[in-house]
Amino acid sequence: MTLRGLFGGAAALVLIASAGLAQAQDFTAERLSESIRTISSDEFQGRYPGTEGERLTLAWLQAQYEEMGLQPGGPDGQWLQVVDLKRYTPVEGAASASWTGPDGTVHPLTIGQDIALRAVSNDGRASVENAGLVFAGYGIHAPERGWDDYGDIDVRGKIVMVVGGEPTAEAVTERFNGAYATHYQSAAFKSDEAFRRGAVGIITVFTVPASDPNWQRAAQFNNRQRTLTPGAADLEVSGGINMDVAHSLAMAAGLGNEVLTSLQSGEFKAVELPGVTLSVATEETIDTLRTHNLLAKIEGTTHPDEVIVYSAHWDHVGVGADHVSPVSTTEDNIYNGAWDNASGTVGIVEMARQLSAAPRAERTFVFAHMAAEEMGLLGAYAYTADPVYPLAKTVADINIDMLPLSPPTRDVAIFGQGQNDLEDRLAVLAESEGRYVGGDGMPEQGFYYRSDHFPFARAGVPALMTWHGWDWDEGGREAGEAAWKAKFAADYHRPSDEWSEDLDFRSAVENLTLLYRLGLELANSSDWPGWKPMSEFGSVRERTAGERQ
Template identity: 55%
Template structure:
C-alpha cells in the first residue's frame, strides 16, 4: 500500500518529502565502459584590432545514432535534420556572412561541438581546456535547432533575463517589428540543456535563441500548436529528416539577428555583462582583471 500510494503521488507530479516504504533493496550492478573518440571543430576569422578577444558562434554536429529497431519503412538512422543539421548549416552560413562582410575587430570563432546529445560533452571538454581564453571571450551565441516556422512577432530565447546580449538582440529585433521573449516552457530548464551552458558555467555571457510561437499570421493561437506539433513529430525521432515543406522564414529572420548581434559585439570595445540576477556573475567577476 505504501508503494502504491507513493506511485500515485508521483504520477500527479506533486512534490513531497521522502516516503518510508518499509522495504530494503540490495542491487548488484555490472557495467562496461567504452571510450569513444570524437572531435570538436573550430574555425576563426581573426580580429583586425583586438585579435586576442573573441566572439563565439557554436552548434553541435552530433545526433543520437541508430534506433534499436527500424521503423515501418526500414529506417533506423536518426538523421537529425532539425536537431542539429539546421544549426550546423546556420553556423556555416554565419561564417560565410562574416567572410563576405566587414572584417570584425574581435576574432570571431565558429565552433562545431561533438557529443551534445551525450550530455554536452564536447562543449564541456572545450570549456575545461579552451583554445581561446574564456576570460577574454565576450559572448557565445549558440544555434541549436533553427525555427522552421512562418514569420513570428517574438524572438524566443532560453533563459530570458540573464545577459545584456538579449538587450542588443532586442534592439535589432525591434527593427524587424519583433520582441525578445522567453521560450515559453521554463519548467523544461532549456537554458541548461545545450552547449551554451558550458560557456555560461565558465562565466561567458551566452545566448541561445529558440522557436517563436507568436505568429504574424494567427498569433499564439496558431503558433503554439504548430511548434508543439513539430516537437511531437520530429524531436529525437526517426522522422527528423530533410523535408521539402520546411518553412525557413523565421530561421532567416533569426540568423539575420544573430549575425548583427555577433558583429556588434565583435566591433565593440565593451564586454557584455550578466544581469544582476544571473547566477554566473561571480564566475565572470573572478576574471575581471583580464578584460581591462
C-alpha cells in the same frame, strides 16, 4: 500596416546605423535547405560520435570552411579538438558501505537498497574510510540571492549530504526564479561547491522511504554505464541514500527533524553529524570514446585575442533504438536529426559564410561545432575545461540548437531570459524590425541548462540561445504554439526528423540575420557583455575581471 512597417525613435536609429552591415548578409532558405539535406541524409547515419557518421560530418564541415578561405580554429592550428570521453561501468560486487555511530557500532549498508554509490575520481576507484559527515541542506551558496547553506563550516576531508533541488517555499521563491529552475538545483553545482570546499564526496538524500518505488528504481539501476563530464568536480565518490537511512544517521548524531524542516527558511546553516562517520568503497571499469569538436575562425584586425563564439552541436543519436544499431532493411531506424541539429550546424556554417564576406571585424569570430551534445553537452564541456581561446577574453557565446522552422514570427524566443545583457542588445536589433524578445514559454523543460551555450555560461561567459517563436505574423500565438507543439511531439528525437522540401526556413533566416548583426556589433566594439545582478553566473565571470581591463 504590419508591425514590420512601424519604426520609430531609438529603433529607427539602430536600423539606419546597422543598414550597411545588414547589406553584407544574404542568408537564403535554399542554401540552408540543401546543406541540411546533405548532412541529415541516411549516408550520415545519424551523426553519432565515434562512427563513420562523425567522420563524414567533420569532413563536410572542413570542406565548407576551406572553400570559404577560413582558418582552422582548433588547437595548434588544426581544425579538430580531440575530445576523449571516459565511460564508467561499476564492477559487480565491488561496492561496499557502512556507517559507524558515536558508540563505535558499525552498521553495514546494503548496496542498491540503502545506498547507491558511484566512483567519481578519474581512476574509477573510490575508497573512503570513516569520513565525517556534514548535512548541508540544499548545498547552495548563492550570495547574490542572500542564500548560503554552508555558513562557515569546514567540510575538508568530509562527505557532504545534500537534498536535491532548490527551495520552493512561497516565502523565499523570490530569491530564485519561480517556475524557471536555476543552476543551483543541479547535481553538478552541488558537487562543484562541495569539491571547491574540500569535501571528498557528496551524498544526495532522497526524501522518500526505502519502500518508495522511485527510490528503489533509482538505486537498482545505478549500475548503468555513465560518461564522465569533462571538467567535472574530481570528488572520490557520489551517491544517494533514502530517508530511512538519513533518519538513522541523524538520530545517531542527536539531530532532530527540525534540521530538515528549517531548510526552506533561508536561515539554515550546515551542521556536522557529531560522532558519525561513513566508509565507502567502489570500483568501475573505464573505456574511452574519442570524438572531436571542429573549430574555424576569422581573426580580428585589432583585438584578435577577444573572441565571439558561434556554436552548434554537429552530433545526433545515430541508428536504432539504442542509437548504435545496424541500419534496418525493413524499417526506418536512422535518426537523421535534420532539425536537431543539422539545422543549427548549417546555420553556423552559413553565419561564417556571411561574416567572411563582410569587412573584417576588430575581434575574432570562432565557429565551434561541438561533439556529443546529445550525450550531455560533453563536447562543449570539454572545450570549456580546456579552451582553445581564454574564457576570460571570450566576449560571448551565441548558440544555435534547432533553427526555427516556421513562417515569420513577431517574437524572438530565447532561453534564459533575464540572465545577461546579450538579450537587451538583441532586443534593440529585433525592435528595429518590429519584433520583440521573449522567453521560451516552457519553464518545466529547463531549456537554459540543456544545450551547448550552458557550459560557457557555467564558466562565466555570457551566452545566448535563440529558440522557436510562437507569435506568428499571420495567425498569432495561437497558431504558432499549436504548430510548434505538434512538430515537437511528432519529430523530436524520432526517425521522422528528416529533411523535406516542405520545411519552412523563413523564421530561420530572420533569426540568423539578427544573430549576424548581434555578432558584428559585439565584434566591432570594446564592450564586454555582462550578467544581470541575480544571475548565478555573474560571480564566476567576476573572478577574471582583471583580464578584461
